[in-house]
Amino acid sequence: MTPTIGAAQIRLLERLCNACAVSGDEGEVRKIVLEQIRPIVDEVRVDALGNVLAIRRGQAEGALRVMLAAHMDEVGMMIVQDDEEGYFRFETIGGIDARQLVGKAVWIGSDHIPGVIGTKPVHLTTPEERNHTISLENLRIDSGPVNKNKIKAGDRVAFGTTFRRIGPSLRAKALDNRLGVATLIELVKNAPPDIDLLAAFTVQEEVGLRGARVAAYALNPDLAIVLDSTPANDLPAWDGSENARYNTRLGLGPAIYLADGSTLSDPRLVRFLIDTAESAGIRYQIRQPGGGGTDAGAIHKQRTGIPSVSLSVPGRYLHTAVSLARLSDWKAALALVHTALCQITPLILSADR
Ligand SMILES: [Zn+2]
Helix, strand or coil: CEEEEEEEHHHHHHHHHCCEEEECCCCCCCCCHHHHHHCCCCEEECCCCCCCCEECCCCCCCCCCEEEEEEECCCCEEEEEEEECCEEEEEEEEECHHHHHHCCCEEECCEEEEEECCCCCCCCCCHHHHHCCCCCCHHHHCHHHHHHCCCCCCCEEEEECCCEECEEEEECHHHHHHHHHHHHHHHHHHHCCCCCEEEEECCCCCCCCHHHHHHHHHHHHCEEEEEEEEECCCCCCCCCCCCCCCCCCCCCCCCCCCCCCCCCCCCHEEEEEEEHHHHEEEEEECCCCCCCCCCCCCCCCCCCCEEEEEEEEEEECCCCCCEEEEEHHHHHHHHHHHHHHHHHHCCHHCCCC
16 A cells, blocks of 8 residues: 555644654653554564664565664753752753754653743843853753752753644654654555565664664664655855755755765665656655764664665754754655665665675
């Protein structure tokens, strides 16, 4: 069955985005993943780090073992010290520009206690102060004195942004990488019959691909496809000139990786994805090489080497309080990976490189 994205899938994405899973504390998203896939997989377990590892076996003996990975965690913050009266010191977790934090609403801990990263309002600042950024050390999370004893050091803090659909767009926190998680859930539910589908919903990607490393060891696949989200730098330059340095653009389909900061994608898999997209008439784009990385950076170096490639849905403003992606890019990502999995054979790995 060819999977599609309709109202049910968008509602599931909404639940996934509104759940909080800052790295190292991914339980809320893991719970949704397990609820969705447990009834249909042949095997599922949660490993010691919290990765969800699930297997849907193909019909044939000796089927190609394809690992699909999507990280469950999101960037955010962690409470480190109680400053009394409802003010808390915090650290960032994962790549966050401290300039993004000032004045943002947040959700603290498993109860999503509301708070705000406060700063002086304009009335009280000097022109001099308004020309400078505020460093992390000078920021506090304020949740009011009523929540004083409910918030503890170690509690994770996520951006307090609620999911919204805006016409053709999706606006939420953590679209990186709930889009990948939602895609992988659909692929597990609609697994092609001729491969062993090894699904890894990984933890701690945003702090250095830590969950994927042990997940790939445990699953020991023949190859891996990583499903993630990648920043789109596709707006006009602010000085009014044309932006000639875009890396991905919204609306052009999922982005296939040639290279990033931690991986050179396996060229056989890159070619296979491109050929699949072109023959099926599915939109795709090539992610322009640059920094950043995905779980593929850890997976491809596991055991004796695992051919890997990444495919991302582009999104604007990733790793901030709110990001924006296009529904059409998500649909095309699901269609491309599903079509590829229906067509893939072991021959792909014996092809001349
Ligand atoms: Zn990501």
